[in-house]
Amino acid sequence: MTMQRTRPNLPSNDKRWKLVNATMRRNGYADHALIETLHSVQDAFGFLDEEAMTFVADSLDLPLSKVFGVATFYHLFMLKPQGRHTCVVCTGTACYIKGADELIDSLAQRFGVQPGETTADEALSVMSARCVGACGLAPAVVIDSQVMGKLDGAQLIGKLEQTIAV
Ligand code: FES
Numbered sequence: 001m002t003m004q005r006t007r008p009n010l011p012s013n014d015k016r017w018k019l020v021n022a023t024m025r026r027n028g029y030a031d032h033a034l035i036e037t038l039h040s041v042q043d044a045f046g047f048l049d050e051e052a053m054t055f056v057a058d059s060l061d062l063p064l065s066k067v068f069g070v071a072t073f074y075h076l077f078m079l080k081p082q083g084r085h086t087c088v089v090c091t092g093t094a095c096y097i098k099g100a101d102e103l104i105d106s107l108a109q110r111f112g113v114q115p116g117e118t119t120a121d122e123a124l125s126v127m128s129a130r131c132v133g134a135c136g137l138a139p140a141v142v143i144d145s146q147v148m149g150k151l152d153g154a155q156l157i158g159k160l161e162q163t164i165a166v
Contacts, residue, residue: 005029008058011051014145015133016044020052024059031060038071042078046088046115046127046142049080081125083118085163087156088142091115092131098138099152104128106153111160123164 007029010017023040027033037060041052048071057064071077087107091100104115107126111119115128134140137149141156143163151159 005061008055011055014147017055019044019131019133020056021059024056029060031062034060034062034067034070035074038067038077042076043130044132046086046129047078047080078116078127081118081127083122083125085123085144085160086125086127086142087160088127088129088132089115090130090132090134090138090140090142091128092135094131094135095139098150100128100139102153103139103141103151103156106157107160110157124160 010021020037020040023037024033027036034056037056038048041048041056045052053067053071054064056062057067071079089095089100089103089107091104104126108114111124111126113119113124113126115126118125129142132140132142132147134147134149137147139151140147140149141151142148143159148159
């Protein structure tokens with residue numbers, strides 16, 4: 001008789017973990033799902049951090065070193081950014097239609113960074129993601145793990161200036 005392995009709990013209530021989990025489930029939690037799963041983490045969060053890699057390793061029953069190895073080997077993957085604060089702009093279809101590119105332009109104008117870059121003072125890293133699981137809030141952004149939506153460029157800059165100031 002085969003024992004059903006217990007899967008780790010999702011790291012938090014953040015809906016983006018469900019997207020990641022769905023990728024693993026679709027692949028029967030097989031270890032060959034690793035690269036696709038890391039892509040889904042990056043699509044949802046904009047980058048990979050230790051929490052995500054630990055969750056994926058535990059879920060797929062792989063050593064953490066293997067997950068780190070794959071994540072660092074492929075230049076397609078973006079590891080946790082350097083900035084003290086992170087702003088992920090969703091550029092998935094729903095958000096794109098609602099003006100995600102305007103948000104990216106506003107960030108570039110105000111902070112001088114494009115997705116994947118960190119400001120020179122390391123206050124802010126800007127990333128993009130393909131769907132953060134909050135399409136009803138389009139255009140969605142995630143500032144330091146907090147999902148927000150329906151902001152225009154000026155409102156987003158205002159929020160970030162407040163965030164950085166504290
Ligand atoms: S497309 Fe942006 S949250 Fe889904």
